[in-house]
Amino acid sequence: MLDIQKIRENADAVRQGIQNKNVSIDFDVILAVDQERRNVIAEVEVLKHERNVVSKEVATRKRNNEDIGDLIEKTREIGQRIKVLDEQQRNAESKLNDLLLQIPNTPHASTPVGEDASENPVVKEWGKRFAPGYTLKTHLELGEALTLFDFPRATKIAGPGFPLYTGSGARLERALINFMLDFHIDKHGYTEVLPSVLANTKAMTTTGQLPKFEDDMYKLPQDDLYLIPTAEVPVTNIHQGEIIPEQDLPIRYCAYSSCFRREAGSYGKDTRGFLRLHQFNKVELVKFTQPDSSYTELEKLRRDAEEILEALGLEYRVIELVTGDLSFASSKCYDLELWAPGEARWLEVSSCSNFEDFQARRGGIRFKPQGGGKVQFLHTLNGSGVATPRLLVALLETYQQEDGSVLLPEILTPYMGSAGLHLK
RNA sequence: GGAGACGUGGCCGAGUGGCUUAAGGCGGCGGCUUGCUAAGCCGUUGUACGUUUUGGCGUACCGUAGGUUCGAAUCCUACCGUCUCCGCCA
Structure with missing residues (x-):
């Protein structure tokens, strides 16, 4: 499996290597799935951070016997959104993984380029x-x-x-x-x-x-x-x-x-x-x-x-x-x-x-x-x-x-x- | 194949819903100290992803995958693995 980070950062070299192996891979699709995955992660992690902060607040207030009704309401919605995004992240990651497993290794620089x-x-x-x-x-x-x-x-x-x-x-x-x-x-x-x-x-x-x-x-x-x-x-x-x-x-x-x-x-x-x-x-x-x-x-x-x-x-x-x-x-x-x-x-x-x-x-x-x-x-x-x-x-x-x-x-x-x- | 027990960091091991940011110990690493042997003291400790002004910041991970919940190592479900006993067997 190739490193997705390497594909992202050295796209041209990787494309050339795969092409020299006479294999056709659609890297645009892979990069798009990767981008989607990263977008979802960025969004869900902000929400999870928020949830962690609020949960801590709930714990504190409970210990002091204070009211927590408003907090529960708020995080219930966050929780639901997180659930949706988690699902999206799982889908994107498994899709990306499936794609990466199909890509052959790239040849070493010392391997002579040739058809067959x-x-x-x-x-x-x-x-x-x-x-x-x-x-x-x-x-x-x-x-x-x-x-x-x-x-x-x-x-x-x-x-x-x-x-x-x-x-x-x-x-x-x-x-x-x-x-x-x-x-x-x-x-x-x-x-x-x-x-x-x-x-x-x-x-x-x-x-x-x-x-x-x-x-x-x-x-x-x-x-x-x-x-x-x-x-x-x-x-x-x-x-x-x-x-x-x-x-x-x-x-x-x-x-x-x-x-x-x-x-x-x-x-x-x-x-x-x-x-x-x-x-x-x-x-x-x-x-x-x-x-x-x-x-x-x-x-x-x-x-x-x-x-x-x-x-x-x-x-x-x-x-x-x-x-x-x-x-x-x-x-x-x-x-x-x-x-x-x-x-x-x-x-x-x-x-x-x-x-x-x-x-x-x-x-x-x-x-x-x-x-x-x-x-x-x-x-x-x-x-x-x-x-x-x-x-x-x-x-x-x-x-x-x-x-x-x-x-x-x-x-x-x-x-x-x-x-x-x-x-x- | 049947029954039961169990699965927490490099290792041992505590933890039954929120002061856990996983206690404590061992080991490792760094330092200090000391002429008392195989010593003592202090500090430190994993992986991945995202983001980044490259200082960091954030998220996840307690067998695996889901679920319940405002919140899960802890509760539920399935699966995987280990151990013990029974059965079968070279």
């Missing part, structure tokens, strides 16, 4: 192209032959787009999750949390999924709960409504969770195998930072995710999203993409974003400056560290042998145990 994904610049490339002499198989061909997963049977359980890992495939999935968690905990100093995969309306609103993207999520109407599309939702909401001492920042959490996405509107796109799923596993990194350091922390966060890919020896590149491709809540975002040799294409496995105070304002997450001073909204950031399905695709396709077996990188040895690294 086709303009996203590549800012980094790492690793060597896997190109042996033999013909490369896709992860589907490899996985079916090695019985690592079973999509036809998975369909019987929940429909297409849901995974069923089997045998070494299930173990490998679990290995990757544990490897990534351990890596971030031990090497990068994150604190592990294991949240619920259901979240309520308030939590979903904090992170920006609601009210605009309700159709993207699975909903449980009976209990007014949603299945989380990412652990970002529960983890960011851990500190919802809190004021955190500045010396406790930055707070860094990592969390594994299953993620659920309806992917409405993306049918027919990337439907094969693991490229796009309704349910998948992800290790997520979430940071709560002091505003001045959030962009430094974003670079570190991105680096933390990159190191996972490097440890697994996978070729990747980093792209920076242009304003037109930036998500609703973010000010700046990097995507990490893995090269999948069998598919012969880049696959997005991580998104690292700075939301600045956008989510913090929606969720009331603030910090108290160390030397005293005004309580402020902190900055929230998150990044995948990373999502498993496409990681698995790149891993299988990069480490495939000529005979169709897969020899996994040694760093996974402790996690694969007796199953061994050689899947054949």
